[in-house]
Amino acid sequence: MGICYGKLASPENHDPSLSPTPKKKEEVSTKKEGEGEPGVTVAEERTSKPWTSPFFPFYSPSPAHSLFSKKSPSVASEGGGSATATPRRFFKRPFPPPSPAKHIRALLARRHGSVKPNEAAIPEDEGEEGRAVAGLDKSFGFSKGFTSKYEIGEEVGRGHFGYTCTAKLKKGESNGQQVAVKVIPKAKMTTAIAIEDVRREVKILRALTGHNNLVHFYDAYEDNDNVYIIMELCEGGELLDRILSRGGKYSEDDAKAVMVQILNVVAFCHLQGVVHRDLKPENFLFTSKDENSQLKAIDFGLSDFVKPDERLNDIVGSAYYVAPEVLHRSYSTEADVWSIGVIAYILLCGSRPFWARTESGIFRAVLKADPSFTELPWPSLSPEAKDFVKRLLSKDPRRRMTASQALCHPWTRNYNDIKVPLDILIFRLIKAYLRSSSLRKAALRALSKTLTVDELFYLKGQFSLLEPNKNGCITLENIKLALMKNATDAMKESRVQEFLLSLSALQYRRMDFDEFCAATLSVHQLEGLDRWEQHARCAYELFEKDGNRAIVIEELASELGLGPSVPVHAVLHDWIRHTDGKLSFLGFVKLLHGVSSRSVQSLAKAR
Numbered sequence: 001m002g003i004c005y006g007k008l009a010s011p012e013n014h015d016p017s018l019s020p021t022p023k024k025k026e027e028v029s030t031k032k033e034g035e036g037e038p039g040v041t042v043a044e045e046r047t048s049k050p051w052t053s054p055f056f057p058f059y060s061p062s063p064a065h066s067l068f069s070k071k072s073p074s075v076a077s078e079g080g081g082s083a084t085a086t087p088r089r090f091f092k093r094p095f096p097p098p099s100p101a102k103h104i105r106a107l108l109a110r111r112h113g114s115v116k117p118n119e120a121a122i123p124e125d126e127g128e129e130g131r132a133v134a135g136l137d138k139s140f141g142f143s144k145g146f147t148s149k150y151e152i153g154e155e156v157g158r159g160h161f162g163y164t165c166t167a168k169l170k171k172g173e174s175n176g177q178q179v180a181v182k183v184i185p186k187a188k189m190t191t192a193i194a195i196e197d198v199r200r201e202v203k204i205l206r207a208l209t210g211h212n213n214l215v216h217f218y219d220a221y222e223d224n225d226n227v228y229i230i231m232e233l234c235e236g237g238e239l240l241d242r243i244l245s246r247g248g249k250y251s252e253d254d255a256k257a258v259m260v261q262i263l264n265v266v267a268f269c270h271l272q273g274v275v276h277r278d279l280k281p282e283n284f285l286f287t288s289k290d291e292n293s294q295l296k297a298i299d300f301g302l303s304d305f306v307k308p309d310e311r312l313n314d315i316v317g318s319a320y321y322v323a324p325e326v327l328h329r330s331y332s333t334e335a336d337v338w339s340i341g342v343i344a345y346i347l348l349c350g351s352r353p354f355w356a357r358t359e360s361g362i363f364r365a366v367l368k369a370d371p372s373f374t375e376l377p378w379p380s381l382s383p384e385a386k387d388f389v390k391r392l393l394s395k396d397p398r399r400r401m402t403a404s405q406a407l408c409h410p411w412t413r414n415y416n417d418i419k420v421p422l423d424i425l426i427f428r429l430i431k432a433y434l435r436s437s438s439l440r441k442a443a444l445r446a447l448s449k450t451l452t453v454d455e456l457f458y459l460k461g462q463f464s465l466l467e468p469n470k471n472g473c474i475t476l477e478n479i480k481l482a483l484m485k486n487a488t489d490a491m492k493e494s495r496v497q498e499f500l501l502s503l504s505a506l507q508y509r510r511m512d513f514d515e516f517c518a519a520t521l522s523v524h525q526l527e528g529l530d531r532w533e534q535h536a537r538c539a540y541e542l543f544e545k546d547g548n549r550a551i552v553i554e555e556l557a558s559e560l561g562l563g564p565s566v567p568v569h570a571v572l573h574d575w576i577r578h579t580d581g582k583l584s585f586l587g588f589v590k591l592l593h594g595v596s597s598r599s600v601q602s603l604a605k606a607r
Ligand SMILES: Nc1ncnc2c1ncn2[C@@H]1O[C@H](COP(=O)(O)OP(=O)(O)OP(=O)(O)O)[C@@H](O)[C@H]1O
Pocket: 064, 156, 157, 158, 159, 160, 161, 162, 163, 164, 180, 182, 215, 231, 232, 233, 234, 235, 238, 282, 283, 285, 298, 299, 300, 301
């Protein structure tokens, strides 16, 4: 079971056209996170926050906020107690508006070491680290003497793992400087996983600090009771509160201003080999109350390092924002881009793309349902905005845009001279290209000739970031220099350098822009486009003229790295044209994918 919204039984019973009547207090039925108990009603008030914002109707609280006081379950009323005041909101609204997101319960259970039967919607393997253990080592090696250096002020926010206060430096050069301190009680660290998470949160903040859209990290302290993370104080409040105070809807331009900042910092994290894993509007703060204030990513508590070809498998994040592949336990940086897609959807229409009353219901929707782009206000939004969100919310992570690509999308790319960061995907694809057979390279080259202006825009940008020489070519040296320019300590952890070594096939050669396009185009992404068939047919015609040649089945099998156990004549029969022994269209498309022997084996079994 998950969060409940009073008696908002069906997704159809809300009205998107309602005026965002601000409410300070809202009563909704909810269930305590991480515990399998039945729903309890919570009355919430965020007025004790320094930047209190009005609530959107149906605002549902996160039980993690201790500022909320509990009330008896009987006071839950329809539509959060405000149904009679604005009855029109029923029957029309497609989804409830955003509210604070809750962490996935399996994750919390694992971190608190309390997995009870049937509690987690997706069972986690409970290893030694996930069990609450007495006598855990809770020393982090952080500085001591927090209280002698800082005078702690008012609480400005609270999450599941800690609370955040303002603080003032007592002495030294920056005497009086206001900072934010996230206090994480050691008493809450009951498992090895929880301790490791705090260690990694600080390590990642330390490694990434410096980006304009990432909260500035100053230092970390500890004493017997707490860990203290000292950061820049963001006084503009959470993005979630701004969404709510605007009635859940942003103009396209305002949404773009937010999106561009989010994509920028996430592209930066991904290049460094860090995946955030908890992107949601609560984890972006504005530096000031100003409308055009800068946005900062915070809360790297669930973040991790990921090597370029590695897949992570622990289920982490917040239900509304979690990517399908995370639920399938095999994911990488693309999972963050999905969460950005959910945020983009909410910004543009004020509703969540995937909604259900229970956690498992949300997971089902994430895995199976297609978000609505037909309900209001979608018909009145630009086709570019819709395409942008759809390509972030592609269920297949290989078809999803990367953060850098999203900054090159026609919806965003003309926004205020965006500087698109280097995309780690480029290096992954070059690596795969260099390992390909000459036949596959020829096929990719043919496909690259069919790229459109939009697709070339991104590739041109990436190519110029690698600073080609006078002849318009790049070498391994260019790639090294470009990465060094962008490298932070995080890169050492995620071992991008090691990955670079794997590009050593480039050592004695250079690549011009044409070859770069062939190397870095993503076949999977092109396949996700409506015009894929056209692309592929057109590319096949070019390949016929230039690259196609007679090939015997055994040679093709070896090109594809098929082992002797594969019945190649049966499997590859349709891939070779019997009239002249050259690749058929089917064979061409398979070759473009660089079909793995595993998929061919499964193909063989299916026959
Ligand atoms: N640098 C900051 N300046 C101002 N407020 C902050 C800052 N960092 C955090 N906060 C506030 O404190 C809240 C909790 O911080 P944070 O999200 O890091 O905690 P958490 O316990 O990890 O939360 P969660 O439950 O989302 O995992 C934030 O949502 C925000 O409102």
